[in-house]
Amino acid sequence: MATDTIRISEIFGPTIQGEGALIGEPTVFVRTGGCDYRCSWCDTLHAVESDYRHDWTPMTAEAIFAEVERLSGGKPLTLSLSGGNPAIQPLGDLIALGKAKAYRFALETQGSVAAPWFSGLDVLTLSPKGPSSGMDTDWSKFDECLEIAGHSPDIALKIVVFDEADYAYAQDAAARYPKLPLYLQPGNHTPPPADDDDAEIDIDGILARMRWLVDKVAEDQWYDAKILPQLHVLLWGNLRGV
Numbered sequence: 323m324a325t326d327t328i329r330i331s332e333i334f335g336p337t338i339q340g341e342g343a344l345i346g347e348p349t350v351f352v353r354t355g356g357c358d359y360r361c362s363w364c365d366t367l368h369a370v371e372s373d374y375r376h377d378w379t380p381m382t383a384e385a386i387f388a389e390v391e392r393l394s395g396g397k398p399l400t401l402s403l404s405g406g407n408p409a410i411q412p413l414g415d416l417i418a419l420g421k422a423k424a425y426r427f428a429l430e431t432q433g434s435v436a437a438p439w440f441s442g443l444d445v446l447t448l449s450p451k452g453p454s455s456g457m458d459t460d461w462s463k464f465d466e467c468l469e470i471a472g473h474s475p476d477i478a479l480k481i482v483v484f485d486e487a488d489y490a491y492a493q494d495a496a497a498r499y500p501k502l503p504l505y506l507q508p509g510n511h512t513p514p515p516a517d518d519d520d521a522e523i524d525i526d527g528i529l530a531r532m533r534w535l536v537d538k539v540a541e542d543q544w545y546d547a548k549i550l551p552q553l554h555v556l557l558w559g560n561l562r563g564v
């Protein structure tokens with residue numbers, strides 16, 4: 323019986339994973355509330371800004387998993403943990419509960435906080451933030467995340483690129499971690515405000531940025547980088563809970 327509660331912003335799905343290594347895979351999302359970062363372009367401010375903490379529900383691992391089982395009809399699938407920064411929540415019991423029932427676990431985090439339960443994940447996506455975010459990367463914390471995760475999860479880097487400075491940052495990150503698969507994701511410069519769950523979006527602008535990114539990678543013969551859009555954003559725009 324878990325005693326710690328986890329701050330939950332939303333649980334939704336099944337939908338498809340819209341980003342990174344597991345793109346297209348059916349999944350249920352568990353989004354935790356609270357983040358140690360404030361990225362200038364964050365697309366999930368409703369799970370970040372403390373003004374919205376009254377919308378976050380403290381839940382036990384059992385209650386969360388019961389909701390995931392209900393949504394998935396009891397058939398195991400990949401559970402995607404995101405936020406906010408899910409690394410600041412006590413998620414070990416949830417992972418143990420789900421794994422006992424053959425669910426798989428993927429986590430999205432910026433790599434600023436290392437949690438011991440990272441080693442129980444199937445997939446760990448580390449998404450360090452480039453200059454356009456306004457955040458600084460503490461690479462020693464990032465290394466702690468890799469160390470604590472160990473060899474059990476598949477680990478990938480996913481870097482959001484808005485401009486030349488972010489692109490240079492992504493090249494530096496790739497050089498630091500040459501063995502990690504790398505995904506480049508064009509930034510959405512029209513993320514929703516925290517209080518709007520379906521704000522207008524400039525898809526044409528995002529696609530233009532993606533074409534620019536493809537051209538850059540081709541020009542630089544950066545053949546081990548993979549470039550993917552946020553597929554759910556192409557399908558549903560800034561709609562929340564998809």
Ligand SMILES: C[S@@+](CC[C@H](N)C(=O)[O-])C[C@H]1O[C@@H](n2cnc3c(N)ncnc32)[C@H](O)[C@@H]1O
Binds near residue numbers: 507
């Ligand atoms: C909302 S974050 C939550 C998990 C964790 N805090 C993190 O940043 O990795 C999930 C992913 O969305 C990306 N993201 C956030 N805002 C974005 C935007 N405006 N455009 C493109 N990707 C964005 C993040 O970089 C991260 O890879």
Ligand SMILES: Nc1nc2[nH]cc(C(=O)O)c2c(=O)[nH]1
Binds near residue numbers: 339340351405554
């Ligand atoms: N479908 C879908 N895919 C996603 N991949 C990462 C997401 C996130 O917000 O962390 C996300 C999301 O919110 N929806």
Ligand code: SF4
Binds near residue numbers: 370432
């Ligand atoms: S780290 Fe992730 S959730 Fe936190 S502000 Fe940045 S993009 Fe948003």
Ligand SMILES: [Mg+2]
Binds near residue numbers: 365366
């Ligand atoms: Mg999102």
